[in-house]
Amino acid sequence: MKFPFLPALLLASAPLAHAAPPNVVILYADDLGYGDISCNGATAVRTPNIDRLAKEGLKFRAGYATASTCTPSRFSLMTGKYPFRQNGTGILPGDAALIIPTGQPTLPSVLKAAGYRTAAVGKWHLGLGGKGGIDWNKPVSPGPNQVGFDHSFIMPATADRVPCVYMEDGRVVGLDPADPIKVSYRHRLEGEAPPLEKDQRKVQSDPQHSMGFVNGVGRIGHMTGGTKALWKDEDMSATFCKQAVDFIRASKDKPFFLYYACHNIHVPRVPGPQFVGKTSMGPRGDSIVEADWQVGEVLRVLDELKLADNTLVILSSDNGPVVNDGYLDQSVVKLGDHKPAGPWRGGKYSNYEGGTRVPFLVRLPGRVKPGTTSDAMVSQVDLARSLAKLAGASVAADAFPDSKDVLPALLGESPTGREEIVGLGSQVTLRRGSWKYIPATGGKKASTPDQLYDLATDPGEKTNLAATKPEEIKQLAARLKEITSKVTPREPVTEE
Structure with a gap:
């Protein structure tokens, strides 16, 4: 897709001191709290790959998401705009229309115009299609590919919402036309299987998360059809990780931007079998280990392809932590002394620091001094303008209305970020x-x-x-x- 508005918004500028514009990888976790990683003090779970980013880069004590819930934070990251600027940016159902207008600049569209190959992998949850509703059995547009991504391999919303399928470049992966998908968030569907008895469920869930069942797991919403296209919960991390790694391999010869929004550690927490029992905290702790493994796989392929020295890696989370979020997965009883939000009060959904002050790590060898910590205040809304500068593109003042250029702080070259959060x-x-x-x-x-x-x-x-x-x-x-x-x-x- 062409972006006719970009030539007027992008002004050529000299790239920063690299032989080539640096690649950009954003590793965006889901519901991962400030205190859920060992480099921020966790001891009940170890995150050696995330810790590696801190050891080889910069750790922020005051790094923020813009909201204490998922959709609005993701909206801000993509648009450089606070979510309250636009109505309809709250937590979306799985059949919501795309909330990012296709006629405005986005982080991926700006980087794409600057010569980057761009991809979105993992959780999307920003809506798909227009307001007329979604026919999941046909190509769905607009979506990630219409707001700046060359390639997308996503789940439409969240793992606890239907439809439970992967989508690649607007199409449901593996869909059998003879078994069409139907989705409803308002009523049960004809032919839908009856609710499972509790002893038949893989994970016990509350009524909100028991509207329909896929793979023995309760979901929000109702779905029929698409049997061959259904994801397997235990394989989701490996599936998304492979897509992310494959994109890096295919893009190694030109600058690339990878937005890898892994689904961990959002409910339902059904980690792969190799991660089960890795912590004393049950599925929530094991899901953190699974998230850390994905970080390690991305770092490994960057090393293998000798791309690490010219790749900016940012790790953060869409909001603060939540323990019990609708599924009885022992997350409370096995929490022990672990403090998911670290020293901060509150967590997901809250107005307190734990709701938006999240893990925020940055690595760029040769630019970011390893093993450093910063108290500069930085927000994910600033990534749009700051990364545009890193890519050698200047953006018009009105393109990202709430995004500030805090690149010196992000690279550890200044102890000062933004004045207010x-x-x-x-x-x-x-x-x-x-x-x-x-x-x-x-x-x-x-x-x-x-x-x-x-x-x-x-x-x-x-x-x-x-x-x-x-x-x-x-x-x-x-x-x-x-x-x-x-x-x-x-x-x-x-x-x-």
Whole structure:
């Protein structure tokens, strides 16, 4: 697909000091908490491959996703735009339309225009097709390939949502035309198998995750057909990892951008048999080990092809951790002393630091000093503009409205990143300097007062200072109102 808007937005600039523009690999984990990796203090689980990135690169103490849930964070990473700027960017059902307008610049489209070969592998969860609904038995468009990716091999949404199939470049992989797929998020489908008894289930699940069953695992939504195309949960990591490695091999002779969004450690946690029992924490811990293995496979092929020295690798997560998230997988009873969010309060879905302060590691040999740690504040929304600069392309000021060029901080060349961090949990929050502000909420059933924490002295957000710091509250509230004042309706997505 052509992007007619890009020539006006991309201005030639001298590439940074590399023999060739560096390759870019983003390893994007799902629900992986700050404290879930051993280089951030975990002891109940070991993550040697992730730790290798920290040892050979830069670890951020203040690296953030833009939201404490998945879809909005992924939207920001791709568009350089806060999710609240556009309506309809919350957690999407599996049959949602694409929420990224095809007529606007994205991180992959900018890198593609700069000469990169681009691929998305793994979890997508940004919608597919237009508003007229999806026919899974035909090519589905628009999708990843229409917003800048040359190649895509994805799951449409999440592992706990139907349809439970892989899609490659807009087509369901392995679909038998004689066994068409039907999907509904509203009602049971004719011919759908009856719900399984609890003793027949591979993993016990709550009612929300027991609408339909695929491979003995409860899912959100109903699905019939596509029997030959169904994924096998135990094989998902190996399948996605092979696709990622194959893309790197096929792209070794030109600059490439790989967005590898592995599905670990999102529920349902059904790790491959070689990872079962690797930790004392049950499937959640074993799934962390499985995620680490995938990181190791990517690093291994970069070494094998002698690409490591000219490849920027970024590892992060779409939001903070969650333990029990709808499946009874022993995640709570076997947690022990493990602290998934590390020193931070909260986790997935929350307004506190643990919801958005996530693992954030960067490696680029020769540019990033190995074994270093930074307190600079960086956000995933900044990757669009910062990586465009790394690729030697300047982007017009209005292309990525909330993305800032923090490349010097990302490469460890500056101790300063952005001045403020905007987060989205149940509401929009603001960190400015060491102050963390969570606005009051109203309502008869649920109301909370303003919250203000000094993260310099209270990193665990235990002491609310709002009552004693009215001037700080006033200033932060005014700034947050200024930031959030522009919200637009969901923009149209071009159907192709």
